[in-house]
Amino acid sequence: MTLQPIVPPEEWEAARQELLVQEKALMKERDALAAKRRRMPWMAVDKEYRFEGAAGGLSLLDLFEGRRQLIVYRAFYAPDVTTYPSTGGSYPERACDGCSFVADQVAHPAHLNARDTTLAFVSRAPQADIRGLQERMGWQLIPWYTVTDDFDTDFGVDQMHGTNAFIRDGDRIFRTYFVSDRGDEQMGNTWNYLDITALGRQEEWEDSPQGYPQTPPYLWWNYHDRYGATPISDGD
Incomplete structure (x- = not known):
């Protein structure tokens, strides 16, 4: 491994500031891209879909758990999924390596729920095997x-993992966004999930269409076990 130039603190800080200009520009571009996502057209989901959960059968509407938005990640975990000798296991002990990596990164769902958004994983494995994998x-x-x-x-x-975003208006469901392949590697972080939804982070600084729900940043943030209690204010 070749070492990079070794410099005194002043030169290191100058290099950091130079890079920071580009990093801030990239952040603004990402914000602008998320604003375009919030203006994407919606696709009506008129077909009925059924899933099995721990308590029995459910519809796609049920997966929302009463919230306005739903994010669905398709994980590859099923009897016909290829075994993974490199990790020393196969079904049902192992799911897809990449999908497992995504699951390991998922933040506490209470933060998404606080923005009226539900996250769900789906796969073709039976519930008994899913519960065993979740526990382990x-x-x-x-x-x-x-x-x-x-x-x-x-x-x-059906052939590749991917993340679909949906929104509902009463019982009507609409598909609002889809990302797959390397785009999925950003998932897991609460902010990245919200940035692919139709409503976004729902904070006042965002460029969103007229009438979209928005609240001040920071004020809605809370400990994951305190949503519904007293919000945390600046300085707490």
């Missing part, structure tokens, strides 16, 4: 359902 890997906080029909084919995730 510590993924109990991720709602995980079994696909029973053409949901994965219809939403572009």
Whole structure:
């Protein structure tokens, strides 16, 4: 490994400030891109889809858990998924390596829930195997359902993992965004999940269409076990 130039603190800080200009420009571009996502057209989901959960059958509407938005990640965990000798296991002990990596990065769902958004994983494994994997890997906080029909084919995730975003207006459901391949490697962080939704982070600084829900930043943030209690204010 070749070492980079070794410089005194003043030169190091100058280099950091130079790079910071580009980093801030990239952040602003990402904010602008998220604003365009919030203005994407919606696609009506008129077909009925059914899933199996721990308590039985559910519809796509049920997966929202009463919230306005739903993010669905299609994980590859099923009897016909290729084994992974490099990690020393196969089904049902192992899910797809990459999908497992994503699951390990998922933040506490209470933060998404506080923005009226639900996250769910789906795959074609039976519920008994899903529960065993969740217990072993510590993924109990991720709602995980079994696909029973053409949901994965219809939403572009039958051959590759991917994340679909939906919104509902009453009982009407709309698809608002989709990301797959390397785009999925950013998922897991609460902010990145919110940035792919139709409503975004729902904070006042965002460039969103007229009438979208927005509140001041910081003020809605809370400990994951305190949502619904007294909000945390600046300085707490």
